[in-house]
Amino acid sequence: MKKRRLIASMLCAVLTASVALSGCGGKTGGGSQGAGKETEAGGGSAAPTVYTRLYGSEATTVNYLVTSSQNDHWLPANTIDTLIEYDNKGQIKPGLATEWEHDEAALTWTFTLREAKWVDHTGAEVADVTAQDFVDAMKYELTPEYESANVQNLFGVIANAEKYYNGLVYNGGADEDGNVWEPIDFSEVGVKAVDEHTLVYTLEEEVPYFLSSLAYVVYMPAYGPQLEELGKEFGTGADKMYYNGAYYLAEFSPQERQIMKKNPLNYDADMVYIDEIHRVYNAEYNTIGPEMVKRGEVDYAEIPADILDDWLNGEDTKNLISRERPRTSYSYFYSFNFNPQFDAQYEPDNWKKAVNNENFRKSLFAALNKVNPIAITDANAPEDFAINSITPANFTFNADGEDFTTVGDMAALGQTFDETKAKEYRDLAKTELEAEGATFPVKILMPYNPSELNWDKECQIVEQQMEALLGSDYIDIIVEAGPADGFLTEVRRNGKFAFMKCNWGADYADPETWTDPFYQKKGEEGYDLGYKYGNIAKAIEEGTPSAEAALEYFTLVEEAKSLKTDINSRYEAFAKAESSLINHALVIPFSITVSRYVADTLNAFDGQYAPFGVSNLRYKGQTINDHYISMDEFKANQEANEK
Known part of the structure; x- marks a missing residue:
């Protein structure tokens, strides 16, 4: 067998204590007054660090198994872990899988899973993450009644995925092209749980990009018993799914707010430095966001073209503005x-x-x-x-x-x-x-x-x-x-x-x-x-x-x-x-993607990066600064990352 083995590296980080601002329903990192992890008087427990931003286009669903829209992927990217991940330099690293191997023909891939937990929308432990959760998630996607927009990603890749799906659709009948699809048992589909920590994919044919595709939502796991219980109701609310990622979704109130909280049971919790992510809905976020930055009420806002020059030249705003990380993912x-x-x-x-x-x-x-x-x-x-x-x-x-x-x-x-x-x-x-x-x-x-x-x-x-x-x-x-x-x-x-x-x-x-x-x-x-x-x-x-x-x-x-x-x-x-x-x-x-001008308290080069999948949407590994990143800091951070 040809074997590929990676061992996860651990990074250390220190969160500095500073004064937090309140705004948009929580303590946030933005503003010149400083922010971050606030320590209670008398040496008590620290208040949570909260990253707050506005958004203006609502997610259509939380069900990552059926949606192909990036607007819907913000939440699962941060709440559901994948088999592999990418670091901040775009290098592949272990995720839920600690190691993997494939046969000579690169048709059979075997993944060894680490210990991990499912939690609910309150952060309470529900169950262990097992190889069967990947199997059950794929079966859900391949069930026509759930109308997954991701299912095409499996056709021609996972052995018999298309045959199983179309067998359910046509049940021995012919499709519009005259092709006859006989039903087959799901056991013939190329995904198997050998035991709780061993997952095997069998491919239809050699797929040169298979490993990299595992960072996308179509290969995310889901807790099987919950899928069976909820069916189409899965992912319709924060309490309608379980989480195994860096965060769990504590609140999903359409056209109001989305709140993700750090998952202390995540295997990589030591690499999660922001305690809560607050996304607050406002249809006028493009106009309101910059003004809220000036007041230190949000950690992130895009700076539109009609005020850009004023911000770049203004004494009170020029050091509040930087850029998004350049990327070729879109x-x-x-x-x-x-x-x-x-x-x-x-x-x-x-x-x-x-x-x-x-x-x-x-x-x-x-x-x-x-x-x-x-x-x-x-x-x-x-x-x-x-x-x-x-x-x-x-x-x-x-x-x-x-x-x-x-x-x-x-x-x-x-x-x-x-x-x-x-x-x-x-x-x-x-x-x-x-x-x-x-x-x-x-x-x-x-x-x-x-x-x-x-x-x-x-x-x-x-x-x-x-x-x-x-x-x-x-x-x-x-x-x-x-x-x-x-x-x-x-x-x-x-x-x-x-x-x-x-x-x-x-x-x-x-x-x-x-x-x-x-x-x-x-x-x-x-x-x-x-x-x-x-x-x-x-x-x-x-x-x-x-x-x-x-x-x-x-x-x-x-x-x-x-x-x-x-x-x-x-x-x-x-x-x-x-x-x-x-x-x-x-x-x-x-x-x-044009790197937009933004006001942001995050170093854009701390986060995961890959020109595909959902890596760029993750907050894991990022730290809230006590100020908005300036253009000079942005350039220095970019140079440091490239080195």
């Missing part, structure tokens, strides 16, 4: 919607003619000057965040250590903004579309989530710039606010947009993860349109002029996915697929 891109479901007033039929014309898409592709909208968030160095591919640089490397974005066809991708080409594509598109009966200007519905800081301003910049370059007689970009809550489901998943900035967060360390938003698997009867970004397969289904480009991309993805052992060939194949997607302007690359 890629942003503009999606074209090939399956519009928006209202008639936005002319969906006319849009379908336009979006299926490659020259029309390329005219928008070449007309988008990324630097201008990015500058809304960072006016100092917006070009640092613009990208010309979907996969960010420094995300993953081939067997020779080459960055994926420099491999094969990816190396030829260059600057996308080109005014001259944009006009050339426009003129070609007008001639072609007029012949097809399209009318001008083409209405382009571009919605945004009003709870996302600066998104409205970005949309206005894009509208003004592109209409000015291409002409308002050619395109009419219509910027509209969508709902703050449920935006993802209401707008993107329901196809109520024509052109919109979207994002994708990597789930594992492999370029395949960046195909997940676009790739759609074909059956005998067609494609499952599902929730895929823009529903590119709709072009194939309807036989539009874009069908050939869409089919080329899907075929190239399938070829790349089939390469398992030769990593260099695999990466070159995925490079060819992504280049095809971009060169046909089926999507427009935009940026990595």
Whole structure:
């Protein structure tokens, strides 16, 4: 057997005593008056350190086994431990598993679990964490009636996962593609509890990124007896699930507050330095947050563009402001919607003619000057965040250590903004579309989530710039606010947009993860349109002029996915697929996550880091400072981390 063994390292930290501020329902670390762990008079017990921040978009569920939304993952990231973790430098380390090994074919993976406990929403011990909890959690995800959005992550990875799931769905019948799915017993699925502390996964085929994927919610455990008892009610409230992570969820009051408290029974409790995390709901958090920072009432707030210069130059605010940690875990891109479901007033039929014309898409592709909208968030160095591919640089490397974005066809991708080409594509598109009966200007519905800081301003910049370059007689970009809550489901998943900035967060360390938003698997009867970004397969289904480009991309993805052992060939194949997607302007690359300007009492480089999974959402390992981090401190912390 090939064996991989890691031993967890322990770090020591000292929490300094200081005066805590009260605000938002607890003692917080922010403000110039100082904060942190306050000692009661007379040498009694210390008051808890509380980290407080506002939020404006409510989680739809606490049930991490069914949700794929990052907005829902804040809570499980901190309350449920995974088999492996990442440290603050992005290196893999033991989590609930102390060691692991795999066979020569890398198909059978065996994990040895440490002693750990489940607790309830009061922190009271419930039961031991066992290997069976991982088995029961996966069975729950593979039960169709629970409608898990994560289940696709298991298909083609865990042996017989897809067969079991579809066997329940079709029970010996045929799916819409004519495939017959006979029911099988769950014992045939590739997850087994050998004993209380030995967990075995059997894979469908070799999966180069399997170990890294274990840091994602789809492989989190859950207490089996509770799953059986609650069914669909699991995760609908703080008292409707158990916890084994650094924190337990003490309160979940939608559109009021979320309170997580340190779990003293967690195996790694010595590495948890913040006693309570308070997330307080306020629909106007973008406006109110900075003012509460000035009063020392919250530990974190984003600083919007319209007050950024004042804060950077103000004597009383310039040392309160720093940046988020730069990361490549998210890629942003503009999606074209090939399956519009928006209202008639936005002319969906006319849009379908336009979006299926490659020259029309390329005219928008070449007309988008990324630097201008990015500058809304960072006016100092917006070009640092613009990208010309979907996969960010420094995300993953081939067997020779080459960055994926420099491999094969990816190396030829260059600057996308080109005014001259944009006009050339426009003129070609007008001639072609007029012949097809399209009318001008083409209405382009571009919605945004009003709870996302600066998104409205970005949309206005894009509208003004592109209409000015291409002409308002050619395109009419219509910027509209969508709902703050449920935006993802209401707008993107329901196809109520024509052109919109979207994002994708990597789930594992492999370029395949960046195909997940676009790739759609074909059956005998067609494609499952599902929730895929823009529903590119709709072009194939309807036989539009874009069908050939869409089919080329899907075929190239399938070829790349089939390469398992030769990593260099695999990466070159995925490079060819992504280049095809971009060169046909089926999507427009935009940026990595722009490091926002923030006021924060945490050192951004203390926390866990990985360009995938939920590691970046965790508070474990972080310490509240008695002041907001300044820009000079941020730079010093960044340099120290890089060393």
